[in-house]
Amino acid sequence: MNILAVGAHPDDVETMCAGTLAKYAAQGHKVFIATATNGNIGSAHHTMEEIGRIRKQEAANSAAIIGAEYICLDYDDEMFFEINRETRLKFINLVRHCKADVIFTHNPHDYNPDHMLTSKIINDIAVMIPIAHLKTEEPPYNVVPSIWYFEPANSMGFVPTDYVDITDYFDTKMKMLSCMESQKQWMADNYAQLGGDTERFYDTIRITSEFRGMQAGCKYAEGFVRALDGYRTRLTERVLP
Numbered sequence: 583m584n585i586l587a588v589g590a591h592p593d594d595v596e597t598m599c600a601g602t603l604a605k606y607a608a609q610g611h612k613v614f615i616a617t618a619t620n621g622n623i624g625s626a627h628h629t630m631e632e633i634g635r636i637r638k639q640e641a642a643n644s645a646a647i648i649g650a651e652y653i654c655l656d657y658d659d660e661m662f663f664e665i666n667r668e669t670r671l672k673f674i675n676l677v678r679h680c681k682a683d684v685i686f687t688h689n690p691h692d693y694n695p696d697h698m699l700t701s702k703i704i705n706d707i708a709v710m711i712p713i714a715h716l717k718t719e720e721p722p723y724n725v726v727p728s729i730w731y732f733e734p735a736n737s738m739g740f741v742p743t744d745y746v747d748i749t750d751y752f753d754t755k756m757k758m759l760s761c762m763e764s765q766k767q768w769m770a771d772n773y774a775q776l777g778g779d780t781e782r783f784y785d786t787i788r789i790t791s792e793f794r795g796m797q798a799g800c801k802y803a804e805g806f807v808r809a810l811d812g813y814r815t816r817l818t819e820r821v822l823p
């Protein structure tokens with residue numbers, strides 16, 4: 583299968599589903615990681631252009647660890663707010679490029695507007711992938727991908743419907759996250775729960791993975807909610823690794 587994980591920012595996908603993506607890759611599936619924005623506000627020191635370039639390189643380095651292809655749609659961070667014809671076609675083209683069978687994206691309810699819009703647009707365009715009259719550079723293919731939501735960073739209100747045992751891939755997940763070097767201090771300074779401690783971010787990821795593992799009956803797990811929306815969802819098909 584072809585697997586596509588779409589986050590709003592470089593580091594979103596790594597935080598919440600890198601273990602699952604590493605597992606897919608190890609099983610021989612083709613994995614793509616995409617971001618809507620280039621994360622170009624994620625620094626108090628670099629210019630927007632510099633930090634956007636740095637974060638795209640970090641995301642590409644992270645994807646390379648599992649042999650995944652990284653694609654950035656290059657919207658401005660926190661200014662990704664409009665769904666129009668151009669946006670839809672850009673996302674349709676992305677999914678067609680990846681020939682995705684399965685898509686992971688943000689939960690529709692989240693603390694960040696870029697996250698919620700990314701989730702909405704993926705939901706909007708999934709049914710449009712096979713439609714020939716919607717012309718994009720990449721040709722249509724005859725699949726409506728199934729969509730899975732990964733959990734928000736604070737996990738608030740998120741109750742997984744399914745779990746993936748990532749025990750054997752937890753180290754890979756942390757290695758992928760460690761590529762996001764530019765974000766360590768930024769997150770420590772901007773997220774109160776990290777208390778200024780750059781290592782605390784990694785603790786929160788470990789705690790979440792252990793908590794989901796406790797629920798799933800393994801050491802480390804990632805939890806997901808399957809998007810249930812009419813005929814696009816093939817409930818009889820087991821697609822998680």
Ligand SMILES: [Zn+2]
Nearest residue numbers: 590591594694
């Ligand atoms: Zn984000």
